[in-house]
Amino acid sequence: MSASVAGLSVPGVARPRAVRSRRRSVLPGFAPTMGYTLFYLSLIVLMPLAALALKTSTLTWDAFWQTVTAPRVLASYRLSYGASALAALINLFAGFIVAWVLVRYDFPGRRLVDAMVDLPFALPTAVAGIALTALYAPNGWLGAPLAALGIKVAFTPLGVLVALVFIGLPFVVRTVQPVLEDLDRELEEAAASLGASRLQAFMRVLLPVLAPAILTGFVLAFSRAVGEYGSVIFIAGNIPFVSEIAPLAIITKLEQYDYAGAAAIATVMLAISFALILAINLLQRWQQRRA
Amino acid sequence: MKIFRTAIAVVLAIGVAAVAPQAAAQVIAAQVTLLNVSYDPTRELYQHINKAFAADWKAGTGQTVTIRQSHGGSGKQARSVIDGLEADVVTLALAYDIDEIAGRGKLLPADWQKRMPNNSSPYTSTIVFLVRKGNPKAIRDWNDLVKPGISVITPNPKTSGGARWNYLAAWGHALKQPGGSDAAAREFVGRLYRNVKVLDTGARGSTTTFVERGLGDVFISWENEALLAIKELGPDKFEIVTPSLSILAEPPVAVLDRNVDKKGTRGAAQAYLEFLYTPAAQEIIAQNYYRAIDKTVAARYAKQFATVKLFTIDEVFGGWAKAQKTHFADGGLFDQIYTGRSP
Numbered sequence: 001m002s003a004s005v006a007g008l009s010v011p012g013v014a015r016p017r018a019v020r021s022r023r024r025s026v027l028p029g030f031a032p033t034m035g036y037t038l039f040y041l042s043l044i045v046l047m048p049l050a051a052l053a054l055k056t057s058t059l060t061w062d063a064f065w066q067t068v069t070a071p072r073v074l075a076s077y078r079l080s081y082g083a084s085a086l087a088a089l090i091n092l093f094a095g096f097i098v099a100w101v102l103v104r105y106d107f108p109g110r111r112l113v114d115a116m117v118d119l120p121f122a123l124p125t126a127v128a129g130i131a132l133t134a135l136y137a138p139n140g141w142l143g144a145p146l147a148a149l150g151i152k153v154a155f156t157p158l159g160v161l162v163a164l165v166f167i168g169l170p171f172v173v174r175t176v177q178p179v180l181e182d183l184d185r186e187l188e189e190a191a192a193s194l195g196a197s198r199l200q201a202f203m204r205v206l207l208p209v210l211a212p213a214i215l216t217g218f219v220l221a222f223s224r225a226v227g228e229y230g231s232v233i234f235i236a237g238n239i240p241f242v243s244e245i246a247p248l249a250i251i252t253k254l255e256q257y258d259y260a261g262a263a264a265i266a267t268v269m270l271a272i273s274f275a276l277i278l279a280i281n282l283l284q285r286w287q288q289r290r291a
Numbered sequence: 292m293k294i295f296r297t298a299i300a301v302v303l304a305i306g307v308a309a310v311a312p313q314a315a316a317q318v319i320a321a322q323v324t325l326l327n328v329s330y331d332p333t334r335e336l337y338q339h340i341n342k343a344f345a346a347d348w349k350a351g352t353g354q355t356v357t358i359r360q361s362h363g364g365s366g367k368q369a370r371s372v373i374d375g376l377e378a379d380v381v382t383l384a385l386a387y388d389i390d391e392i393a394g395r396g397k398l399l400p401a402d403w404q405k406r407m408p409n410n411s412s413p414y415t416s417t418i419v420f421l422v423r424k425g426n427p428k429a430i431r432d433w434n435d436l437v438k439p440g441i442s443v444i445t446p447n448p449k450t451s452g453g454a455r456w457n458y459l460a461a462w463g464h465a466l467k468q469p470g471g472s473d474a475a476a477r478e479f480v481g482r483l484y485r486n487v488k489v490l491d492t493g494a495r496g497s498t499t500t501f502v503e504r505g506l507g508d509v510f511i512s513w514e515n516e517a518l519l520a521i522k523e524l525g526p527d528k529f530e531i532v533t534p535s536l537s538i539l540a541e542p543p544v545a546v547l548d549r550n551v552d553k554k555g556t557r558g559a560a561q562a563y564l565e566f567l568y569t570p571a572a573q574e575i576i577a578q579n580y581y582r583a584i585d586k587t588v589a590a591r592y593a594k595q596f597a598t599v600k601l602f603t604i605d606e607v608f609g610g611w612a613k614a615q616k617t618h619f620a621d622g623g624l625f626d627q628i629y630t631g632r633s634p
């Protein structure tokens with residue numbers, strides 16, 4: 001456990017010094033709030049993680065390695081991380097456009113569209129899964145015409161992607177939207193008056209400001225997608241080596257009362273996700289420093 | 292700020308409104324409350340049983356009994372009980388899951404299955420095929436399922452108790468053919484699962500895939516689930532094909548000693564399970580498409596069920612513990628079907 005505690009504290013290393021330097025903060029009560037924060041994080045985040053590590057540690061190293069590198073489990077990581085990355089990438093573009101439209105244009109029903117973006121948040125994931133499956137099944141509204149074209153969505157890896165795109169959309173929209181709102185339009189006008197083309201204005205003026213928010217949205221959508229079970233399980237088909245996601249590999253272990261094996265796969269997923277998120281955060285910081 | 296405060300007030304009000312009736316119910320129901328943790332397709336069965344038992348218990352003792360039901364995949368349900376869900380009785384899909392509750396949870400003795408008649412199974416069922424109306428792919432028996440181009444729907448045996456019965460029924464059939472051997476059975480079941488395009492995690496999920504999504508030519512199913520599907524959806528859409536040979540599925544029931552002694556509900560819990568063996572309950576069981584074990588009731592409902600030669604898991608597989616280890620454990624024969632064809 002100590003390893004991941006150390007790992008978690010890395011991003012915050014610079015902070016205590018910053019706090020000390022401005023002692024007279026306008027907001028009082030650093031000590032109690034910090035204490036509460038630590039207590040709360042321990043209770044909500046660290047303790048379950050510790051329990052996970054504890055369960056995993058009941059395995060010998062060999063058994064652990066065998067569990068987490070079984071070919072079927074490896075195939076499920078590939079599908080889960082691959083589909084999640086792809087879905088987050090799609091959402092990065094689609095979500096940006098949605099946020100752009102919502103911020104920059106006023107049109108009848110804008111508030112309604114704005115509210116609709118949050119639906120994937122609010123909908124129970126199982127309901128989303130069943131709805132998507134009904135829609136994309138070979139006899140569904142969208143599935144039938146697609147099937148006529150020879151494209152199968154439900155019960156294939158493509159179905160997994162569709163479900164992950166669905167649940168990930170709000171993350172990108174909701175992180176990009178506020179930054180876009182704060183962005184001064186005059187910046188673009190200034191760029192235009194200085195002779196920048198539209199593309200240049202976008203690439204050199206807008207994008208550098210928006211990039212951190214877009215990246216954050218991407219990371220959020222990605223990490224949500226990796227762990228997603230409810231909405232995917234109905235549409236995936238769950239065939240080993242083809243459409244079996246990593247969370248299902250964990251559930252399968254649990255069904256066999258193999259708690260330690262389930263915890264082992266979960267630990268590996270956690271480690272991969274944490275490494276990826278950390279890498280993206282570092283990338284973001286590096287980019288900000290450069291900008 | 293005012294909006295914020297109103298919002299908090301609304302949220303709190305909703306929270307209180309949601310919790311309060313439950314709290315109140317617990318105070319009033321000081322009589323006796325039983326929790327029956329069961330598997331997926333027994334929802335309808337136990338709704339009817341509970342009503343009948345409550346009336347019976349009230350007449351006999353004057354006490355009001357409330358039975359709460361919990362349904363889900365058999366393995367998942369057993370796990371909740373092991374992890375501390377305080378069930379008074381479990382009524383699961385297969386004995387292996389209750390064995391695990393005895394072994395890991397130590398909630399009841401290991402020889403629990405000998406405590407009630409008929410291997411502690413007050414009802415039985417078997418595995419049949421559900422096909423689309425008119426049986427367009429002409430499916431008559433197990434051998435038709437492995438033909439090329441036939442799409443089969445069955446849940447994943449790793450996550451579904453019912454699916455394990457399906458798998459074992461197919462295996463037993465292949466084994467009992469002229470010249471049948473373990474190798475032949477393995478090859479047969481392998482071909483069967485290569486025709487499976489969707490492996491849902493539970494029996495109800497598979498029913499949905501076959502019935503609502505229109506996937507597959509044949510759905511290997513609990514007999515009770517197939518009969519229920521026909522009744523709910525109309526005989527104009529599906530028909531049942533009974534194979535020449537199938538497995539006798541015995542879903543067992545048990546009182547969880549440690550939990551009932553702690554809660555002081557042993558009397559009612561024991562009576563609840565014994566009630567399942569009475570003619571009245573057997574009648575309800577037959578009405579819900581399970582095979583009754585009471586001879587007179589079974590005779591009365593004989594028309595409902597096709598005659599089929601049945602073998603038991605003890606005969607062919609030497610009991611659940613052994614079947615689980617050989618076939619469904621990690622790296623077992625079921626896994627080998629897929630790892631064998633992996634690139």
